[in-house]
Amino acid sequence: MREILHEDKDKDKVGTGGTEGMRGSLEPLDVGVQIPYYFRCPISLELMRDPVTVCTGQTYDRASIESWVATGNTTCPVTRVPLTDFTLIPNHTLRRLIQDWCVANRSFGIERIPTPKQPADPALVRSLLHQASSASALPASRLSALRRLRALARDSDKNRALISANNVSELLLSVVFHSDSADLSHEALALLALFxxxxxxxxxxxxxxxxxxxxxxxxxxxxxxxxxxxxxxxxxxxxxxxxxxxxxxxxxxxxxxxxxxxxxxxxxxxxxxxxxxxxxxxxxxxxxxxxxxxxxxGAVDALVDRLADFEKCDAERALATVELLCRIPSGCEAFSAHALTVPLLVKIILKISDRATEYAAGALLSLCSASDQAQRDAVVAGVLTQLLLLVQSDCTDRAKRKAQMLLKLLRDSWPEDSIGNSDDFGCSDVVAF
Incomplete structure (x- = not known):
């Protein structure tokens, strides 16, 4: 820390002199422009995005000082004086100066830091919760309190944690199921969905x-x-x-x-x-x-029609649901009847995640076990290449087992000149059947 506090001011210029550690810490701003040392956090040495002042009068970037305190430190990093009050006061003046400096140096590729949203005041949160739960308060007043709480909750994880710490779910459940006002019930439901x-x-x-x-x-x-x-x-x-x-x-x-x-x-x-x-x-x-x-x-059509649009986690859930529904005869029949099911499942293998690969292979195994047409469709869609890649990849053991079972099931459907029917088959990691 002493090196941080007493370093030569000539090192403030990014891209010129200075230690390797400092150049590394300021790499995002390595554009040959001089950064005022008082714009940098004494902890991270990076340009402050949300400067806050502690009780000792020193200013730090909010994320850095919060991390410092969260790891068990109870002293001011610069002065080493014990922190008797952990309240962080936003330094609006310094933040505006930093923003002005960013704008003045935008020709160097520096973007203006956004104005940070301040964490919710615990006293305000308690007041809003009391107002929202008060049976004697006017419905409009309670509704306003719930809307303000939802706005705070959507602002940041910190605000949600603060609101949650006040037993908010129990309060909201009471409003959702016991309020005479539909508006109040629906607003409480919207807030409850965030916790x-x-x-x-x-x-x-x-x-x-x-x-x-x-x-x-x-x-x-x-x-x-x-x-x-x-x-x-x-x-x-x-x-x-x-x-x-x-x-x-x-x-x-x-x-x-x-x-x-x-x-x-x-x-x-x-x-x-x-x-x-x-x-x-x-x-x-x-x-x-x-x-x-x-x-x-109608789950089958809904899942297949949306499968290509889901992001990673949602795609995993969708494929897990497909595999679950393929385990019952009616589900297997419905998925087999959809022309896009098998081609989509084959295409998805190895494309999203290990979990998605496992679920897709499991669904294909169920479909091909129940339908000769599904087997032919899978082979036409290129499942052979996908499965051979799968069993030689770093995916889960369960996915590999499903792939091996599917390869065995499909072997009679493979073209005569395919890898699976050649003498080279034994060279792969797939056990010969």
Whole structure:
């Protein structure tokens, strides 16, 4: 730290002299422009994006000083004086000076740092929570408090953690299910969807048929936001309880699959719908006895039609759901009947992640075990090459086992001149059958 505090000012110029460590720390700004030393955080040596002042009067970048304190340090990094107050006061003047400097040097490729959103005031959060939960307060006042809390929660993870620490989920559950105002209930639901429910809270929702029925009824609401928020809470309730009986009770609710699949089919212009929709569908399909209801409700078409549009985590859930539904005869038949199923599954192998590869191989194994046409379609789509690459890759052992079983199953369908029917087959990592 002494080297940081007493280094020669000539080292402030990026791209000229100075230690290797300093050049490395300032590499993003290595454009040959002199950075004022007081614009740099004494901890990271980088340009401060959110300067804050501690009780000793020293200024640091917020992320750096918070990391310093989080690792157990209780002294000021510069002065070594004990921090008697951990309040971080935004240094707005310095931040504006840094922003002006960035603008003045934009010809060097330096971008203006954005004005950071300040963390929520704990006292304000407590006041808003009290206002939102007060039965004596006017509905408009409670609604305003919930909206302000949701805005704070969406601003940052820190704000969500602060709000969550005040037992917000219990308060919101009460408003969602016991409020006489639909607006209040829907706003509380929107805020609740941003937090995690504890296992007892999940059981509280899942075990009450009236609460489940209310959430399911919201899946057909005119507002897509209400529908998606309801699906998010349903997914949390199903995933968060360990009781198979409670999971089955929720997934057996009338209209629940139709509502969730309707959200999954919502236009791509609203990506949160497909993200929450596939999460909820996967959670519901984990209950084996009700998978038939998912197929009847149109899950097969919805999954195949959206498969190419999902991002990594959502694609993994979608493929896991496909594999689950392929384990029942009606699901396997429905996927086989969709012309795009097999080509898409073959194309996805090795393209997304190890998990996605495993689920895609498992779904293909089920489909090809049940249908000769699926076998022919898979071979035409190039599954042979994909499977040979798979078994020689670093993917999971389960994926390799599924691939080997599929290779054995498809061997009679391979072209006469294919690798699988040649003398070179024994040279691969696939065990000869």
């Amino acid at each position: 995690q429910l504890s296992e007892p809270q999940c059981a509280l929702v899942a075990s009450d048929p009236d609460r489940v029925s209310y959430l399911v009824s919201l899946l057909s609401h005119s507002s897509v936001d209400v529908r998606v928020n309801s699906a998010a809470v349903i997914e949390m309730a199903v995933s968060g309880t360990r009781s198979p009986e409670l999971r089955s009770q929720v997934s057996n609710a009338e209209g629940i699959f139709e509502g969730v699949i309707g959200i999954l089919n919502y236009p791509l212009a609203y990506p949160r719908a497909s993200k929450i929709g596939v999460k909820a569908l996967f959670a519901l399909c984990l209950v084996k006895q009700h998978r038939q209801r998912a197929v009847t409700a």
